[in-house]
Amino acid sequence: MLDHRLEPEHEELRRTVREFARDVIAPKIGEFYEQEEFPYEIVREMGRMGLFGLPFPEEYGGMGGDYFTLGLVLEELARVDSSVAITLEAAVSLGAMPIHLFGTEEQKRTWLPKLCSGEMLGAFGLTEPEGGSDAGATRTTARYDRETDEWVINGTKCFITNSGTDITGLVTVTALTPSDEDSGKTSPTRSISSIIVPTGTPGFTVSKKYSKVGWNASDTRELSFTDCRVPAANLLGAPGRGYAQFLRILDEGRIAIAALATGLAQGCVDESVRYSAERHAFGRPIGANQAIQFKVADMEMRAHLARLAWYHAASKMVAGEPFKKEAAIAKLYSSEAAVDNAREATQIHGGYGFMNEFPVARFWRDCKILEIGEGTSEVQRMLISRELGMPS
Structure with a gap:
């Protein structure tokens, strides 16, 4: 028999987040929204509540929950404000989840604890000016420099959430790479790979905030990469598996x-x-x-x-x-x-x-x-x- 009643721990979490949204977010968010300001204090409090680590293992600083738990929290936040809700959604499912699912053990231990605590936000650079719904039409490129053991990234990403806040620490970027890059051969065939680019990397430029119709208390930017170099170890998963x-x-x-x-x-x-x-x-x-x-x-x-x-x-x-x-x-x-x-x-x-x-x-x-x-x-x-x- 299908039963959609929540378990007691789920109901308790939902009640806690509902009270937080009502008592903390609702009185303040209107001012942030109209001034188009990112609500850092609200985000910090969400971090202290463990919301950014909900679906991740405890060994990486998470709460050991699952995606259903995250959904419950997002629903309660959005009942009051969507800017705060999308900040959490993008930080977890787009910023941290790729590292959790596809990252090496070293990448997980380097990035996940800060992402789970909310001390740092991650972003996911997929959409491009000519590649929205057609996400496979990626134009950003990454070539491997054997002499320095680095990826060299060039291209532009747009509409990227959480990419330009004061606490943004990384953006995972999809880019075209030669499909046999790992073998050292040259080939005209190219495939998509995912690469972690830390904030502040030379050649990585974050544009000013978009003027948006909505979600005005969230952060959305255009990103550009000009001969941006990151270590080869920043490749996320196997080459060519980005798609x-x-x-x-x-x-x-x-x-x-x-x-x-x-x-x-x-x-x-x-x-x-x-x-x-x-x-x-x-x-x-x-x-x-x-x-x-x-x-x-x-x-x-x-x-x-x-x-x-x-x-x-x-x-x-x-x-x-x-x-x-x-x-x-x-x-x-x-x-x-x-x-x-x-x-x-x-x-x-x-x-x-x-x-x-x-x-x-x-x-x-x-x-x-x-x-x-x-x-x-x-x-x-x-x-x-x-x-x-x-x-x-």
């Missing part, structure tokens, strides 16, 4: 984004229920009107189904079962539910929903990127159809 690596990272990350989107969708319900009880028109609360009740009921339905979708995908992943289709379904449905709920919540709030001092205004600005990042809605539909065996 397979980031496909796995994106599959897992879609579950995390689905949990975040579910949180935003639920936050829209929370704010709408509260506002419709407080706001009076024509002598009674607007929540007494059936039109408002039906809107809120539909919003709750979407949030509930989104939660079931990401729970199901996460449970398959944690069990070691194939989950690509379920992750795509969860990401697709929850992101569209978030957009729908944000639109309806703004409508329920009327003119106040257009004022940035109200949380739903942030939700409206933050929701659209959920249908784009970590695979657009169109890409998710492609993945689902392929998993069903549709002709390619």
Whole structure:
């Protein structure tokens, strides 16, 4: 019998994070958001709570949890604010997870303890100006210099989260490398590899922050590499395995984004229920009107189904079962539910929903990127159809 009730330890964690989001994040985040400032103190407190180390082994400074645990936390954070939630999601699933999954023992011991504590943030440099949904169209290159035993990287990455904060310590970059680079032969054939580039490496330039529609309290930058040299030992996994690596990272990350989107969708319900009880028109609360009740009921339905979708995908992943289709379904449905709920919540709030001092205004600005990042809605539909065996 399928049972989606949480274990006591999961329920306790969710309650703790919900209280943290309500009592610590909610009173402060609006000011950070409007000033487009990164909330360092909030991030430090999240680090002290162990949130950045949730799915990693204790031997590397983690909490020994799993991806489902991370999803629970992301949902609760996003019920209040998505900038904070995406900072955690990107730091864990994009910054630290590649090192955990594909790194050498030395790489894990060098980087994971600081990443798990939140003392340092990691980023994942995949997207390029001409390679978004077509992630295989990578143009960044890395050549091996035998004389110095180094990789020499040239190229540009864009829309990279957590890449330019004061506590960013590394970016894992995907780059084209000769497919037989390890053999010392020359070949016109090139494949994608992943390479760890520490912050501050000469030739690694971090551009100024983007001016964004939403997620304004998170850090997003363009990165450029000009003859940027890193030790050969910074190669992450085997040469030429970068494409397979980031496909796995994106599959897992879609579950995390689905949990975040579910949180935003639920936050829209929370704010709408509260506002419709407080706001009076024509002598009674607007929540007494059936039109408002039906809107809120539909919003709750979407949030509930989104939660079931990401729970199901996460449970398959944690069990070691194939989950690509379920992750795509969860990401697709929850992101569209978030957009729908944000639109309806703004409508329920009327003119106040257009004022940035109200949380739903942030939700409206933050929701659209959920249908784009970590695979657009169109890409998710492609993945689902392929998993069903549709002709390619």
